[in-house]
Amino acid sequence: MTTPKTGRDAPASSKAARRANRKQELAARKQAEAAAAAKARRRRKLLTWSGVAAAMVLAVVLGVVVGSNSSDSADDAALDTSVAAGFPESTRTDGGVVMVADDAQNPVRVELYVDLLCPACREYEARVADTLERLVIDGRVELVVHPIAILDGLSTTEYSSRAAAAVACAADEGLFWQYQKVLYAEQPAEGSDGLSDQRLVELGTQVGLPAAFQECVDSATEAAWVEQVTDTARQAGISSTPTVLVDGGQITGGTAGDLEAAVEAAE
Amino acid sequence: MGRAPDRAARTTRSRIAEGLPWASALARAGLAAVFAWAGLAKVGDLALSRLTVRSYQLLPEELADLIGNVLPFVELALALLLLVGLGTRVAACLAGLLLVTFIIGVSSLWIRGIEGACGCFGTSLLSDGNPASYPLILARDLAFLILAAFVALVPKSRWSVDSMLDRPVPEENL
Numbered sequence: 001m002t003t004p005k006t007g008r009d010a011p012a013s014s015k016a017a018r019r020a021n022r023k024q025e026l027a028a029r030k031q032a033e034a035a036a037a038a039k040a041r042r043r044r045k046l047l048t049w050s051g052v053a054a055a056m057v058l059a060v061v062l063g064v065v066v067g068s069n070s071s072d073s074a075d076d077a078a079l080d081t082s083v084a085a086g087f088p089e090s091t092r093t094d095g096g097v098v099m100v101a102d103d104a105q106n107p108v109r110v111e112l113y114v115d116l117l118c119p120a121c122r123e124y125e126a127r128v129a130d131t132l133e134r135l136v137i138d139g140r141v142e143l144v145v146h147p148i149a150i151l152d153g154l155s156t157t158e159y160s161s162r163a164a165a166a167v168a169c170a171a172d173e174g175l176f177w178q179y180q181k182v183l184y185a186e187q188p189a190e191g192s193d194g195l196s197d198q199r200l201v202e203l204g205t206q207v208g209l210p211a212a213f214q215e216c217v218d219s220a221t222e223a224a225w226v227e228q229v230t231d232t233a234r235q236a237g238i239s240s241t242p243t244v245l246v247d248g249g250q251i252t253g254g255t256a257g258d259l260e261a262a263v264e265a266a267e
Numbered sequence: 268m269g270r271a272p273d274r275a276a277r278t279t280r281s282r283i284a285e286g287l288p289w290a291s292a293l294a295r296a297g298l299a300a301v302f303a304w305a306g307l308a309k310v311g312d313l314a315l316s317r318l319t320v321r322s323y324q325l326l327p328e329e330l331a332d333l334i335g336n337v338l339p340f341v342e343l344a345l346a347l348l349l350l351v352g353l354g355t356r357v358a359a360c361l362a363g364l365l366l367v368t369f370i371i372g373v374s375s376l377w378i379r380g381i382e383g384a385c386g387c388f389g390t391s392l393l394s395d396g397n398p399a400s401y402p403l404i405l406a407r408d409l410a411f412l413i414l415a416a417f418v419a420l421v422p423k424s425r426w427s428v429d430s431m432l433d434r435p436v437p438e439e440n441l
Contacts, residue, residue, distance in 0.1 A: 067336025
C-alpha cells in the first residue's frame with residue numbers, strides 16, 4: 001500500500017525495506033507461478049482437445065472406410081438370384097413351404113420364419129442361402145419356410161400379406177425358393193407402398209412361373225393360408241423375424257457357420 | 268463452542284474432496300468398459316450395425332448407414348479416451364450426448380410400438396425370441412447417463428493422462 005522511502009531514516013526503514021523486498025519477491029514468484037500454471041493450462045487444453053479431436057476423426061474415418069468395404073451380403077446378392085442346380089422343388093403344407101431332397105434320409109428340420117418386408121430376413125437369406133441350398137441338396141436338411149405377415153403396418157398396402165400370399169402361389173408351382181430370391185432382391189423399403197400386385201406377377205414370370213401363378217395371385221385365395229401360418233407362429237411365441245429353428249430349437253447365431261454348426265449338432 | 272463440529276465438517280469435506288478423484292476414476296473406468304463392450308460387439312459386423320440403425324426408421328437410409336458404420340468406432344474411441352483419462356470432461360460429455368440420443372431412439376421405438384432389438388450391445392441377425400424390454404433398456408441407459416454426468420462434473424481423476432498434464436511444467440521446459 002505504501003512505498004517505503006529507503007533513503008531517509010535508514011535504520012527505521014531497513015526492516016520495512018526488507019519486508020517490502022520480500023513482498024516483491026513473493027509477488028514476482030507468484031506471478032511466475034501463475035504464468036507457468038497458465039502455460040500448463042494452455043498446454044493441457046491443446047493436448048486434450050487435439051487428443052479428443054484426433055480420436056474422433058480417426059473413428060469416423062475408420063467407420064467410413066471399413067464400412068464401405070463391408071457391403072451387405074444382401075447388396076452383393078441383389079444381382080445373384082440363381083439357385084444351385086439340383087435344388088428340390090417346393091411343396092406347400094398347412095404350416096409352411098417344404099423343400100427336401102427326394103433321397104433325404106432323416107434330414108434335420110430347419111425352419112425359417114420370415115416376413116418378406118423384413119430387411120434382416122433379406123440379409124439372413126443372403127448370408128445363408130448357399131450353405132442352406134447345399135445342405136438341402138445333400139439331403140441333410142429339410143427346409144421349411146413359414147412366410148408370415150407381421151409387418152403389414154410398415155407398408156401402405158399390406159405388402160407383407162400380399163407378398164406372403166404370392167410366395168404361397170409360387171410354392172404350389174415348385175419355385176418358392178427362386179421366387180423368394182427375386183422378391184428379396186427387389187425388397188421395398190419399410191414404410192413404402194411395397195411392390196404392386198402387377199409387379200409381383202411380373203417377377204414371377206421372370207423366374208418361369210406359369211399362368212396359374214398369376215391366377216393365384218389375382219384371386220387372392222392364399223390370404224387365408226397366410227393368416228393361418230401367421231397365427232400359428234404367434235401362438236408358438238414367434239413375434240419377430242427372422243426366427244430360425246433347427247430341429248425345433250431356436251438358434252440365435254446369425255451366420256451361415258452358426259447354421260451349419262447347429263445342423264451338425266442335430267445330426 | 269461451535270468449533271468441534273466445524274472441524275468435523277471440515278474433515279468430512281476434505282475427505283470427500285480426497286475421495287472424489289478416486290470415485291471419478293472408477294466411474295471413468297466403468298463408462299469406458301460399457302462403451303468398449305458396446306463398440307466391440309458391433310464392430311465385427313458393420314452390415315448388421317447398419318441394418319440396426321435403419322430398423323429404428325428415424326433416418327434416411329444413407330444417413331442411417333453412415334451412423335451404422337461410424338458408431339461402433341466412435342464408441343471404441345470414447346472408451347479409449349475415458350480409459351486413459353484424456354480430455355475426460357469432453358469425452359464424458361460426448362458419451363452423455365450419445366446416451367441421450369440412444370434414449371431418444373429407444374423411446375421412439377417404444378412409443379411407436381416397433382418390436383425391434385435395440386442393438387445396444389450388438390445383436391445377432393436372428394431374434395432370440397425374447398421381446399425387447401424397453402423400460403429395462405431405458406433404465407440402463409439412464410444409469411449410464413448419470414455415470415457420464417458424474418465424470419463430466421468431476422473430471423479430475425486419479426490415474427488419468429489429464430492429471431499428469433495438470434502438473435506444472437518445469438521452468439526449463441517452458
